[in-house]
Amino acid sequence: MNDAMLKALTKARVWWLGDWATRRRGDRGQTAVEYLGIIVVVVAIVIAITGTDIGNSIKNAITQKIADLTGK
Structure with a gap:
């Protein structure tokens, strides 16, 4: 060069x-509208997870992995 x-x-x-x-x-910085948008998305994800079998599947998988690690 x-x-x-x-x-x-x-x-x-x-x-x-x-x-x-x-x-x-x-x-x-962030405006109130942007923060509100993020909150709405997070709430929608939480509702989707708790309102379907996906939430139970995730809980069962985590519980199983913890049991595998602790030997219980």
Whole structure:
């Protein structure tokens, strides 16, 4: 790699990082709507697991693995 190419790549990388930092400054964190969306998804997953046989299957598999490890 020659010096001119190295300088061009370094300049491009510094520009890209500077651009990224500028874009990130405008985003100061999660909004209440985003948190609400995450909560809704988690609640939906919990309801889906507890309302079907998948929840019992997971519980039985975990219980069996614990019993295998402890020898009981």
